[in-house]
Amino acid sequence: MRWIVTVDHHGGCIGLGEDANGVPARGNPEQAAALPTDFRLHLASGEVLFEGRCGDIDADWWHGFEPLNYLWHPFRCRRLSYRRAGTQDVWHWLLP
Template sequence: MRWIITIDHHGGCLWAGEDRDGIPCRGTSEQADALPMEFRLYRADGEILFEGRCGDIDEDWWHGFEPLIYTWNTFRCRRMTYRRVGSQDEWRKFRP
């Protein structure tokens, strides 16, 4: 699933992500704007480290897990929330 970090509260990872085949790559703001979901990645203490855009997690929850897996060891991200772009709904906890 394509995903891109669009807001980096930690530093050094802006525009990092993976292409639709799961290969690490950099993205652009135009590519991010085309993705239907937004996500947030948190440390265990609740601090938001990254925000970004990704493919449709509701359609493909298995691959929706990829941003969290990518940041698990290096940044100790332990929680992810998401919602549809443009929605004013509450952020949903990622639970497969």
């Protein structure tokens, strides 16, 4: 699933992500605008470290874990929340 970090509250990861085939690839916020889902990566305490866009998590929840898996170890991200991009919908926790 394609995903791109668009807001970095930690430092140094703007554009980090993967292409549609799961290969690590950098992107930019303009490319992220075409993706349908906003996501946030949180510490266990709930603090948001990164925000970005990704493919449709509701249609493919398994691959929705990819940003979390990628940033789990280096930044201790433990939770991912998401919502439809361009809306003010409630943030949902990604659950297995």
